Amino acid sequence: MDSVEKFPVQRVTRESRNDIEDIVTKELPLTIILDNIELTTLLCSPTDLKYLAVGFLVSEGLLKGKDDIRKIVVDERRGVVRVEAVEGKEFAPGVFKRLITSGCGRGVSFYSAADVQGQTKIKSETTISSTAVFTLVREFQHRSQVYRTTGGVHSAALCDTGSILLFNEDIGRHNAIDKIFGECLLKGISVDDRIIITSGRVSSEILLKVAKRNIPILISKSAPTDLGVRLAHDLGVTLIGFVRGGRMNVYAGGWRVMTNGK
Amino acid sequence: MDSVEKFPVQRVTRESRNDIEDIVTKELPLTIILDNIELTTLLCSPTDLKYLAVGFLVSEGLLKGKDDIRKIVVDERRGVVRVEAVEGKEFAPGVFKRLITSGCGRGVSFYSAADVQGQTKIKSETTISSTAVFTLVREFQHRSQVYRTTGGVHSAALCDTGSILLFNEDIGRHNAIDKIFGECLLKGISVDDRIIITSGRVSSEILLKVAKRNIPILISKSAPTDLGVRLAHDLGVTLIGFVRGGRMNVYAGGWRVMTNGK
Numbered sequence: 106m107d108s109v110e111k112f113p114v115q116r117v118t119r120e121s122r123n124d125i126e127d128i129v130t131k132e133l134p135l136t137i138i139l140d141n142i143e144l145t146t147l148l149c150s151p152t153d154l155k156y157l158a159v160g161f162l163v164s165e166g167l168l169k170g171k172d173d174i175r176k177i178v179v180d181e182r183r184g185v186v187r188v189e190a191v192e193g194k195e196f197a198p199g200v201f202k203r204l205i206t207s208g209c210g211r212g213v214s215f216y217s218a219a220d221v222q223g224q225t226k227i228k229s230e231t232t233i234s235s236t237a238v239f240t241l242v243r244e245f246q247h248r249s250q251v252y253r254t255t256g257g258v259h260s261a262a263l264c265d266t267g268s269i270l271l272f273n274e275d276i277g278r279h280n281a282i283d284k285i286f287g288e289c290l291l292k293g294i295s296v297d298d299r300i301i302i303t304s305g306r307v308s309s310e311i312l313l314k315v316a317k318r319n320i321p322i323l324i325s326k327s328a329p330t331d332l333g334v335r336l337a338h339d340l341g342v343t344l345i346g347f348v349r350g351g352r353m354n355v356y357a358g359g360w361r362v363m364t365n366g367k
Numbered sequence: 368m369d370s371v372e373k374f375p376v377q378r379v380t381r382e383s384r385n386d387i388e389d390i391v392t393k394e395l396p397l398t399i400i401l402d403n404i405e406l407t408t409l410l411c412s413p414t415d416l417k418y419l420a421v422g423f424l425v426s427e428g429l430l431k432g433k434d435d436i437r438k439i440v441v442d443e444r445r446g447v448v449r450v451e452a453v454e455g456k457e458f459a460p461g462v463f464k465r466l467i468t469s470g471c472g473r474g475v476s477f478y479s480a481a482d483v484q485g486q487t488k489i490k491s492e493t494t495i496s497s498t499a500v501f502t503l504v505r506e507f508q509h510r511s512q513v514y515r516t517t518g519g520v521h522s523a524a525l526c527d528t529g530s531i532l533l534f535n536e537d538i539g540r541h542n543a544i545d546k547i548f549g550e551c552l553l554k555g556i557s558v559d560d561r562i563i564i565t566s567g568r569v570s571s572e573i574l575l576k577v578a579k580r581n582i583p584i585l586i587s588k589s590a591p592t593d594l595g596v597r598l599a600h601d602l603g604v605t606l607i608g609f610v611r612g613g614r615m616n617v618y619a620g621g622w623r624v625m626t627n628g629k
Contacts, residue, residue, distance in 0.1 A: 110593050115617040117497050120628040127616055132570055132592035148570060235379050257568050257590035276570065276592060306519050308394055308410060308538065328519035330394035330538060331372050354389055355377040366382040 106151040106181055107131065108258075108274070130257035132276055137161055138187045150258060150275045153284050154179050157275070158186035160287030164279075164314050171290055224313070227341040229321035231298040233266045234363045235353065238324060241269065242348045245302045245326075248272050261285050264300040278305030282314060296320055307333040307346065316340040322361060324348060329356055368413040368443055369393065370520075370536070392519035394538055399423055400449045412520060412537045415546050416441050419537070420448035422549030426541075426576050433552055486575070489603040491583035493560040495528045496625045497615065500586060503531065504610045507564045507588075510534050523547050526562040540567030544576060558582055569595040569606065578602040584623060586610060591618055 114127040133151040137144045137158045144165075149157055155177055162168040168190070176189040241264050248269065249260040261281035263271040271294070273284040282303060289296055300322040301315050307325045309332035315323050316336070322343045329337070329346050334356045337344035343358030355362050376389040395413035399406045399420045406427075411419055417439055424430040430452070438451040503526050510531065511522040523543035525533040533556070535546040544565060551558055562584040563577050569587045571594035577585050578598070584605045591599070591608050596618045599606035605620030617624050 112593070112596055112618065115621045115624075116614060117617050117621075117624055117626060118614045119498050119501070120626055122617075122621070122624075122626050122628070127618075129591060129593045129596055129618075132594040134571075148572065236381050239381070257592060276568065306538070309396075310410065329391060330519060331374070331391045332394040334374055334391055352378060352380045355379050356374065356391075359377045359379075359384070362377075362379055362384075364379060364382055364384050366384070 156284040156287030160283030260304045262302040418546040418549035422545030524564045
């Protein structure tokens with residue numbers, strides 16, 4: 106399914122009104138079902154639904170690796186992805202309940218005390234030069250095509266210090282990152298010592314989602330929240346924001362960012 | 368509680384690194400409890416929590432008017448708002464279950480078939496000149512102060528065709544609008560024939576949230592999704608997007624927008 110669609114639109118100024126066609130980003134309600142249990146319905150861009158569903162399950166701690174999955178069936182038309190885990194795969198008691206009661210985006214399943222306590226500090230000794238950050242973000246901007254045409258989506262990328270490895274887009278900040286993680290799991294791409302770039306704000310949920318994958322460096326075009334910054338310190342994530350016009354703000358873990366000077 | 372906080376930040380360029388202080392927007396997990404039932408936990412900016420909680424309950428159809436409320440207790444430090452409905456107030460069976468299973472932001476409670484079918488088309492004959500739209504949006508921009516300092520929040524406003532009546536901000540698009548609706552309910556401010564301006568994308572959820580309050584005109588600085596546009600047509604909402612540089616896109620209900628020309 107395409108992620109955008111043409112619509113008839115009136116272009117209006119003070120004096121004039123013209124009928125034009127404009128490109129509008131599409132929005133699909135996607136229901137994710139794991140072993141016949143309906144977990145959530147996400148509002149998403151209708152692309153890479155398999156990656157999104159798997160990435161969501163990874164982020165929620167319900168899938169660890171490709172071997173956990175027996176079957177994935179995507180029904181694009183009805184907006185449903187059914188994932189079947191391998192036989193004998195047991196989910197921790199309470200995990201579904203937690204998900205269903207407060208796990209959906211607006212909730213704080215990602216930031217429950219249990220989640221954070223179970224999360225060990227990231228020890229990766231990866232570093233990156235500020236010049237490399239600027240180069241990656243310029244390339245990231247270049248690839249954010251849907252945003253440029255419709256102004257309506259977020260982008261996310263997985264990088265090493267030299268280049269962008271995976272790139273995806275979605276109307277949801279969380280979804281764009283989950284699509285990346287889903288693709289990594291299904292294709293066996295390692296995220297160790299890698300970098301995530303996001304176009305969106307870094308809230309506590311985004312920070313924890315990335316820290317859970319043991320990713321040491323998170324770069325945002327936008328701003329973090331105070332909880333995002335606090336979690337970055339607590340979990341050992343290097344958090345870079347506001348990368349614009351040859352400068353950036355480093356909110357936590359500045360030792361991983363090298364400059365030509367000091 | 369302030370909505371922003373100063374943090375030590377490293378400002379990094381290719382060659383230099385300077386310790387500065389930067390303003391970061393705050394994020395609070397807010398749990399909303401209605402008659403001892405924990406409904407949801409929103410991630411929000413820690414201001415006007417009473418408005419937010421009441422607005423959320425209004426948007427979810429759980430409160431109709433101020434007379435429905437017996438008591439509101441805000442515990443800012445713990446991030447909890449407890450609302451007690453008047454005795455004898457009965458909630459429709461299943462409404463809590465729906466809320467709890469899929470009602471939180473990422474879900475589609477707002478866009479269930481039942482919701483849309485129960486929604487009548489908006490009949491308001493309010494019109495607005497394109498010049499008035501530009502004036503309102505300019506004033507809206509002017510008031511988006513937190514965004515200008517931290518780049519991290521969304522704004523929403525309630526207007527008539529001449530001026531902004533209420534204005535609020537939140538890290539969540541939905542929350543900013545719910546704060547407006549909560550203030551309206553608690554202060555007895557009518558929303559009939561009024562206009563909502565939002566800084567954020569108009570997804571199906573935002574469109575339906577506004578249509579449920581019978582508001583005929585929705586203006587966004589940003590883009591709508593295809594479902595947002597379809598719902599605007601179905602529900603009789605005038606949907607204006609991309610108001611920038613002396614022009615706007617009218618996606619639905621163009622008859623309510625007047626120009627000096629045709």
